[in-house]
Amino acid sequence: MKHARAPLLIALAVTLVPMPTAAAPRAPAAVRSIVTPGAAASFGAGWTTYHHDNARTGYDATAPSITSPSPSAQWNTGLDGNVYAEPLIWNGVVIAVTENDSIYALDEGSGAVVWHKVVGASVATHYCSSEINPVGITSTPVIDPSTSIVYAVGLVGPISSPKYQMFALNLSDGSTVAGFPVDxxxxxxxxxxxxxxAVSEQRGALGLANGHVYVPFGGWLGDCGDYHPWVVGVPATGGAVSNVYEPQTSSQREAGIWAAQGMSIDGSGNVYVATGNAGSGSSSLPCNASLYDHGNGVFKLSSTLVELSYFAPSDWCTLSQADQDVGSIAPSLLNNSIVFQTGKSAQVWLLNAGALGGFGGQANPNTAISTCSSGDAVFGGAAYVAPDVYIACNSSGSLQALSVNTGCPPLGFTTHWTAGGFTPGPPIVEGDLIWTLSIGGSPSTLYGFDAAGSLVVTAGLPQGVHHFATPAADGGWIFVPQSTSITGLDFATYPPPTCGANPCQIYTVDAYGGVHPDDFSPAISNEPTFSSPLARAAHMAPGTPAVGLVLDAYGGLHPYGTPAIVPSQFPYYAGVDIARDFVFVHGGTGGYELDGYGGIHPFSVNGNPLPPVPVNYPYFPGNDVAKKITLLADQSGGYVLDVYGGIHPWAVSGHALPAAIAQYGYWAGANVARDIWLDPAATAASISGYVLDLHGGFHPFWGGSAPAPAAVVNHPYWTGRDLARALWFLPSSNPSAATGYELDAYGGIHPFAASGQSLPNPISQYAYWSGQDLAQALFGG
Structure with a gap:
């Protein structure tokens, strides 16, 4: 818990840990071969529902432009069953589900399993002509980013009495949310x-709005039995089904809501669904409106699932008899309140969302797509970046861009371009490219086309994909669901942050002393590498990121970079793990080491004299709680951070203690504090900065005449997980305009920004050790 408290009393007379007066630099231990770091994700805005948003646009407008024809990094993670659903992404985690009734959380940058939960017993059987066996979770789940909860629906056994259930898990750890599962x-x-x-399949993606999760149902492949069109609503807080839409009588059948896209939801919370062929009133010709059985139609439902309006082509019954479902794809919402619908028959119907039009009431006079053959034409879902709607025309083996007029009537569309030669899956748009998968054949291929239809990316995949498979995206990464695995491919490139007129040079230090260039910074030609995880801190020499020192647990200082800094005198505690941090004096001629008890010891480099001796500093005899040390610009003293969040002034000989810190985060008895940043312009009378906690939270501190720093409002946060390790603030930062980067335990680097500031560019490349707590320090300049 965060508190403001008075700082501990400073010990004026301190027992110093013995220090050699002229210790020679300690030679690095034998080199240890550690896991090769891989490129990690620069997390974007997330992808929390099928095709990104409730309008089902499949478009992430925040993503950086992608120009690279090949990924800079790629991972593949095998799962425990078949994958039909689109992956979802939120806060650095990829959610994937399988037909084993499994829900996986994967690390976005590496594919490592963060957690995995089997939520029920899948049903080991084929229903009707379906190829799916066993049956578990088929549809795409939905994430509520406001609560970090993922919702999924699966079929659970026993096989003698199966039932569908909705599950809700906390994204942080996979724990079940109270009130779930819901039958x-x-x-x-x-x-x-x-x-x-036995006759009802739940393939359509879930939707989230109005405090409810909406679930569509259709029939199994082969249209066996008397199934019906269903949409049910479950409160996001669980309990029980609260709303139901099922318009057919017991004598009617089929008209399932089965498209992988599921539904779309407008800004007022109205739900739009499309149905497939029906098998009752649709069996007679010509079409008789009085016998309409809700087959091959588009329906607008209220938030409580009351039917508000409908549309059906004038030949709805003919389409049913020819097996040309309208509902092979769900409605998409375009600009100006226009609903886009196509289907197996390769026709497009543009509908007014206010009133869908009834029988034959589309707003466009011409419906046929001239470039897409009729018959098993379009499935799954579409993507939309005005004015173009992107569809996968399976019948003609091509991805197609249709330019749609949603403005002045009469509404209509024309084919902008087609790209053929393969059977495409439902497309999405990320980084100004249109992405699709080749359906059929194994392994599959990921394609990326530019807005003019030119092929930019061809990326082979490890496995084949199931029918209707569609990728997801986040921050320039593309995530592909394959037969039994998920692949992540990083196409993101960002300009590096600038330090003055030049790109910043940024480095991560691992627990073995390795110094790794980030974001294409120059490689380090000389670095210490220990045989065990002994590195405790690392800092660059003032103004030169590619040269500096690494501190080992025993107090040894080891140079990295060229020309190497040669430590002359420094404290050393052979075999005692007590050294915690150090700081350079501003000329780089030496500095001060901090031990775990709070002792501060001068060191020198390159034969320079030792800096002035510290005389007033905190000391905690026998308590290894001192964490970090800072130095004021005038070098008269600074502050020591303890693991509980306490911030304690210290001073060198001849100077008074700096002002006490008036407000700061404090967690009594809890090892929570991880790093500290002191305003470079701070003086002994006016001090402020930030402390980083173990979950990634920022806590401002201030003292003397300094005002409170601006709150850091955009930053990563790992609830309940000890993952945050270090901070690096951009050189332009100050307490009222702070931006920079946060390092996690695995090497991930995440931008942060204070209130009123824009996030700096994500770091495109950095060292990463999935699941291994190896990252120690982050610095740059």
């Missing part, structure tokens, strides 16, 4: 219609 066993039409899993 989905609705009835309708006065109890005469029930949802039977």
């Amino acid at each position: 989905i066993t609705p009835t309708a039409q006065g109890g005469t219609v029930t949802l039977d899993p």
Whole structure:
């Protein structure tokens, strides 16, 4: 818990740890071969529902432009079953689900399993003609970013009495949310219609709005039995099904809501779904409106799932008899309140969202797509970046861009371009490229086309993909669901942050002393590498990031970079793990080492004299709690951070102690504090800065005449996890305009910004050790 408290009393007479007066530099231990760091993700805005948003645009407008024809990094993680759902991404975690009723959380940058939970017993059988066996979670889940909860629906056994259930897990650790699972066993039409899993498939993606999770149902491949169109609503807090849409009587059948896209939801919380072929009123010709059975239609439902309006092509019954489902794809929402619908028949219907139009009430006079053959044409979902809607035309083997007029009537569309030669899956748009997968054949291929239809990316994949497979994206990464695995491919490139007129040079130090260039900084030609994780701190020499020192646990100082800094005198505690941090004096001629008890010891380099002796500083005899040390610009003293968040002034001989810190984060008895940043312009009478806690949180501190620093509002945070390790503030930062980067335990580097500031560019490349707590320090300039 964060508190403001008075600082501990400073010991005026301190027992100093013995220090050699002229210790020779300690030779590095034998080199240890550690895991090769890989490129890690620069996290974007997330992808929390099918095709990114409730309008199902499949478009991430925040992503950087992608120009590279090949990924800079790639990972593949095998899962425990077949994957039909689109991956989802939030806060550095990729969510994937399988037909084993498994939900996985994978690290976005490495693919490492963060957690994995089998939420139920999948049903080991084929239903009707479906190829899926066993049956577990087929549909794309949905994430609520406001609560960091993922919702998924799966079929659970035993096989003799299967049922659908909704699951809700906390993204932080996979724990089950109170109120879940929820049984989905609705009835309708006065109890005469029930949802039977033996004939009802839950393939369509879930939707989240109005405090509810919406779930569509259709039939299994082969149209066996008397299935019906269903949408059910479950409160996001769980409990039980609260709303049901099922418009058919017990004598009607089929008209399932089965498209992988599931639904779309407008800004008012209205739900739009499309149905497939029906098998009752649709069986007679010509089409008779009085016999309409809700087949091959588009329906607008209220937040409580009351039908508000509908559309059906005038030949709805003919389409049913020819097996040309309208609902092979779900509605997409375009600009100006226009609903886009296509389907197996390769027609496009543009509908007014206010009133969908009834029978034959589309707003465009011409419906046929001239470049897409009729018959099993379009499936899954679409993508939209005005004015173009991108569809996968399976019948003609091409990805197609349709330019849609959503403005002045009459509405209409034309084909902008086609790109053929393969059977595409539902497309998305990321980084100004249109992405799709080749469906059929193994392994599959990921393609990226520019806005003119030119092929930019061709990336082979480890496995094949299932029908209707669609990728997801985040921050320039593309995530692909394959047969039984997920692949992440990094296409992101960002300009590095600038330090003055030049790109910053940034480095990460690992626990073995290795110094790793980040964001294409120059490589280090000389670095210490220990045989065990002994590195405790590392700092660059003033003004020269590529040259500096690494501190080992025993007090030894080891140069990195060329020309090497040669430590002349420094404290050393052979075999005693007590050295914690150090700081250079501003001329780089030496500095001060901090031991775990709070002792501060001068050191020198390159034959220079030792800096002035510290005389007033905190000391905690026998308590290894001192964490970090800072130095004021005038070099009269500074501050020591303890692991509980306490910030204690210290001074060198001939100077008074700096002002006490009036407000700061404090966690009594809890090892929470990880790093500290002191305003470079701070004086002994006016001090402020920030402390980093173990979860990634920022806590401002200030004292003397300094005002409170601006709150850091954009930053990573890992609830309940000890992952934050270090901070690096851009040189332009000050307490009212702070920006920089946070280092996690695995080497991930994440931008942060104070209130009113923009986040700095993500770091494109950095050292990364998935699942291994190896990252120690981050610095640059």
